[in-house]
């Protein structure tokens with residue numbers, strides 16, 4: 001870790017963020033309470049509320065209700081970006097990107113006992129994420145995505161596998177352009193979880209898509225457990 005990689009990071013907690021499960025399974029990323037409720041009812045146990053570019057006061061009630069839903073279903077509900085509200089309403093966890101890290105009170109999140117997930121897109125970002133000692137590390141974008149404008153190129157499966165090999169003790173999440181037909185190849189890289197937006201929210205039949213995704217990931221976890 002060079003000073004350059006640490007530059008701009010706020011003061012870091014003295015110990016790692018609270019642990020989460022090594023394999024977070026299917027991880028839908030959605031932008032409404034309706035999606036959260038539907039997907040929790042469909043058996044999803046890890047989920048993220050990702051609402052972009054609103055003022056805290058405009059999203060507080062939605063975030064509070066999402067956290068309550070997550071608690072009711074005993075799910076791992078991560079809040080993207082709005083870390084103050086997530087701490088205030090005691091979410092299971094928070095997801096932050098590299099830019100977000102620069103403006104966040106990481107010690108406050110740690111002290112409040114929330115889990116933290118951090119996005120990475122290349123070697124430098126991965127080194128910076130490891131310095132933070134988060135609960136999981138996300139790796140993206142794996143394939144081209146229509147959901148978000150990305151400043152970098154997709155990392156692809158070879159890079160994904162290489163990156164995962166450097167952080168064997170971390171729960172990992174792959175994100176970006178992952179459609180159902182690509183899930184098996186992504187899982188074969190050793191990732192513990194698959195995050196998706198459009199594979200569910202833009203599917204002609206979201207229930208069927210969710211059931212297929214859950215089943216593909218559970219099958220892989222089952223066969224890994226048998227080999228151990």
Ligand SMILES: Cc1ncc(COP(=O)(O)OP(=O)(O)O)c(N)n1
Nearest residue numbers: 080095096097098119138173175195
């Ligand atoms: C699981 C997961 N991985 C990556 C991201 C992207 O986070 P970030 O880089 O902060 O970008 P925005 O989502 O805030 O636009 C994510 N949200 N979830």
Ligand SMILES: Cc1nc(C(=O)O)sc1CCOP(=O)(O)O
Nearest residue numbers: 140141145147176177196197198
């Ligand atoms: C929100 C987000 N973050 C990414 C990253 O690489 O950090 S890719 C992405 C969008 C993922 O959507 P879809 O599954 O529809 O491609």
Ligand SMILES: [Mg+2]
Nearest residue numbers: 081096097100
């Ligand atoms: Mg963000």
